[in-house]
Amino acid sequence: MESAALSTFTSPVILFFVLGMLAAAVRSELSIPEPFAKAMSIYLMIAIGLKGGVAVAKSGLGIEMISAMVAGAVLSFAIPFYVSALLRRIGRLDPLNAGAVAAHYGSVSVVTYVTAIEILGAQALPVAGYMVAVLAVMETPAILSGLLLARKGMASDAGSDAGGHARDDLLREVFLNASVVLLIGSFIIGAIAGPDGFADVQPLFDTGFKGVLCLFLLDMGLLAARRLRESRSITWRLALLAVGFPLLNGTLGVLVGAGIGLETGSVAALGVLCASASYIAVPAAMRMALPQADAGIYLAMSLSITFPFNILFGISLITWLARALAGS
Amino acid sequence: MESAALSTFTSPVILFFVLGMLAAAVRSELSIPEPFAKAMSIYLMIAIGLKGGVAVAKSGLGIEMISAMVAGAVLSFAIPFYVSALLRRIGRLDPLNAGAVAAHYGSVSVVTYVTAIEILGAQALPVAGYMVAVLAVMETPAILSGLLLARKGMASDAGSDAGGHARDDLLREVFLNASVVLLIGSFIIGAIAGPDGFADVQPLFDTGFKGVLCLFLLDMGLLAARRLRESRSITWRLALLAVGFPLLNGTLGVLVGAGIGLETGSVAALGVLCASASYIAVPAAMRMALPQADAGIYLAMSLSITFPFNILFGISLITWLARALAGS
């Protein structure tokens, strides 16, 4: 594991993330233009979706894929329940904020997943193509359980005055948010086009991938560290939980992955998915459904603490655990 | 033709367009950042211009190129006349709006052309490099005839109060709009630099081309379908015309192309140029010159109906016709 961890810290991908965090820490004016950052996130989702689809076109669908998808959906739905309980007891959050934060931890971070794929690939631990479908499936259930948990805690359902319009908007945001559409859509396109159709677009979506990931992680490092610096709502208890959750959820994911018999790379990937916390799809849904919740808390925890922790340490730890449990 | 049509629908380029349309149809919040979409359209025009110029540097200028350019200019200028007449009679538009819409159909869509090149290339029907110059030449004449037609119908010339300033702006918009400058400019650069000079920039402008086209068509699918959903001005009569025009104009283009003796690929390309309708250069000119015209009509017709029709069916039909007439 040492050499792996070491190679993690000599990989440009990780080094650019560190550069971004350092630049924000010293308050440099460096910033990546917002529309360009957004475009890169779209690119990454399409690229990962396509590659997963092409892999499935090669390997065919199997029972493994179904069981991994079911496991992912159940984990995404279940994790918020104990996360929310811990947030209330240890983190001292009210039910509303606890539910909102918990939704982020049940859901997933695409970039954490993508970085894990790169790190696992460098260690000769291939991840099954269908894991992209698992990733897409895990985006949503956590939002539902998070809302259930938060709403239980609200005296009157302030969301209910929203009327049909707001309800529709919310359902669309939950089930048809950009991440889900891009991941599933390009997964299916990859599966239809297959290796031959993919060949034409490979230079953009495959060859250029790691470079774009560097640029994107530079930006994420900037955003994560700046947010932490400016945050007012983070207590030490919450910061500790933001490190504890990925360890806990990652272990759970690895255990389930090994239990349903996935290959080592995919076991680690499922662990990383559980360990990661959303900061793209879920915050938008929470702003819409729970505007009273404090965005300062959930974004600082998921983006500023859990995300860097996973990139720098979590992925390596989970990979080590997956190797230990699932062999190779 | 069947297998060609089939391969059209397994090509990532087309599938991303369909994904965009579906996402907009179900009202997903997915959107491509505007500055990035604009940048992609600039990239596509430069790439296609360069490639055309390099091809001409290889093959040299010939009489064919001149005749194709003249034919293109005449078609672009002439098409709006009968299109506008049909719009008034069948589409029941007033002269002002008929002229504005007709200008779009005489002019061309760069992305439709680019997609056709890809599809023709996949069918081993190469298109002559100089067709890019024809594309550039066809942007403008239709704007002039459209304005002539629309102005005829205006009681008092509301544009004339504009003074010199507005007139200059309009002339620049018509003759020096971004599309024309980029296409002609990079065509000339390609011709000067030649294959050797091009080699250095080939990775960006050639190898990455198809991937960018996928992303751009994803966005165009989103824009086209969203606009159709929100449109108030489209009647069934206009929708029918928006499908009829590409068939009519495309057939005309193929006949003329075969008549002046172009090769099959170029015949099809000229057909596609005639069949396509502008939604980049012409709308901007119309907003300036005919602000009273209803942008809801001309954009919904050209972008939301004719463009998808051409991408999904028109190009294949025109290719089939070109093969039938000009041999392959």
Added chain:
Amino acid sequence: MESAALSTFTSPVILFFVLGMLAAAVRSELSIPEPFAKAMSIYLMIAIGLKGGVAVAKSGLGIEMISAMVAGAVLSFAIPFYVSALLRRIGRLDPLNAGAVAAHYGSVSVVTYVTAIEILGAQALPVAGYMVAVLAVMETPAILSGLLLARKGMASDAGSDAGGHARDDLLREVFLNASVVLLIGSFIIGAIAGPDGFADVQPLFDTGFKGVLCLFLLDMGLLAARRLRESRSITWRLALLAVGFPLLNGTLGVLVGAGIGLETGSVAALGVLCASASYIAVPAAMRMALPQADAGIYLAMSLSITFPFNILFGISLITWLARALAGS
């Protein structure tokens, strides 16, 4: 030299710059989306930094690098003193504006450097990897001497009412501006990652480089010519100085480079760095520290005159001089 100058004018990189200038001269509406242009400038700095770092990882650090960095820093600090004196005497500027303009000429233009690298590379004159570090080091000292010169000329120090906040902002802008952070940061990342780590990101940062440079120079041509067209503050005296400074400073740089024993390519690169004038980092610092200075003067001189002069002629002249002095 003739064939070199000739090949300069058939290189797509230069031709796109000319296209941009022509488009702005005829007042075309063509424009590159601002966030995308900014993203390209970030890309170029990262790419050049990485490549320099990787080169140093291969060649190792040497005494040459140290002496080149010291020479660069001293030149950057010293140049503004005589430049400012000439601006006051010949250019008839007041001390405030003379200091502000002089800061730009002591500092450097990353894009001029990058273009020079490409041109030198095409002439088989490789530039040492550590010159990127020299480039980064030369960004800042000139800002300090420019401020010293300008402040001397101000009756009361209007900047001093700024309080601690403004002082901190300014120091950060001077020492941690985006250019410095990106260049130094990616230089170090390149040095750590080395050729192996770089291999993964090479397709984006190396293979695609020249194409992006074309797009960026298209934009710079547009910006430079538009600014010149709209400028009100440029006199003939200032325009002449804006051509004279690169010749003078470039000659000085070549002499120093040859004097400290650099290789011909690096001698030319040092000359180009001295000849170039900043239009990214320094203007922002001047707006903050010397808001009373006329941005119309310093940007028109550095961006609209010196930059095009260097791209089109200066680099070739300096290369010729470096060959003459340092041999080839």
Added chain:
Amino acid sequence: MVETVLRKRIEILADSPLVRRVTAAIDAVGITGWTILPVSAGKGREGLWHEEHVTGTDKALVLTVASLDKAAALADALAPILTTHGLLLTMWDVEVIRGNRF
């Protein structure tokens, strides 16, 4: 000078995901239109925020011009959610030309 009439101009700052909620309220009280302006950063009781397209930390300014009574109806409709939804509303008199439009 061309004749002008008085109308109310209302501007509402809202989180991007809540903008549809605001415009739905404008439509509901029968105002003819609205326009959205981007905003890039801000500070309030909850601290600093910056536009971040990736995390969706965005706000927007909704501007609408309406007659006095429709403006009042809109203010009434939004008042209950101003605090919970973190909206900022300002309203003032403006002159418009051809006021029958609003």
Added chain:
Amino acid sequence: MVETVLRKRIEILADSPLVRRVTAAIDAVGITGWTILPVSAGKGREGLWHEEHVTGTDKALVLTVASLDKAAALADALAPILTTHGLLLTMWDVEVIRGNRF
């Protein structure tokens, strides 16, 4: 408090290709300056629109501060084309510092 004087602030919403037309009118009546703000979406009698850079479906808000009589001259100059060109104009009193500038 520092002395302020009253001026008119005028804001005009226009399609991007028509913005030059509006600023030319501002220049023509002798107002010293103007500033352009981006807008991202809107709804009016002609329905919804969204900023689309590719198709050029853009609008912008032109803001200018002027003395009462110059403001009136501008309103007069733009009144005839407000409807045909789909412009939206609002105007109100503002206090400015060092009003001789405007």
Added chain:
Amino acid sequence: MVETVLRKRIEILADSPLVRRVTAAIDAVGITGWTILPVSAGKGREGLWHEEHVTGTDKALVLTVASLDKAAALADALAPILTTHGLLLTMWDVEVIRGNRF
């Protein structure tokens, strides 16, 4: 209609590198918040400018809502640097809901 109170709305146009200077002044006089709007072009006595991200030729509009006395304090604080720093300040009365917030 829901109760409203009068507050001052102040908008200040400034070069991007000077925006922090303006918001620091807002914070210093004890105003609770501010919001920044992008601007894309303009013309003044010093001629035309266009938003250029590469050269940092950017301006921004800082908008803040405050009580009369805090607004006056802000105007006093900024008055000395309005000319040297090229700021443009306008101020007017607006109605707000739950005015205790400001």
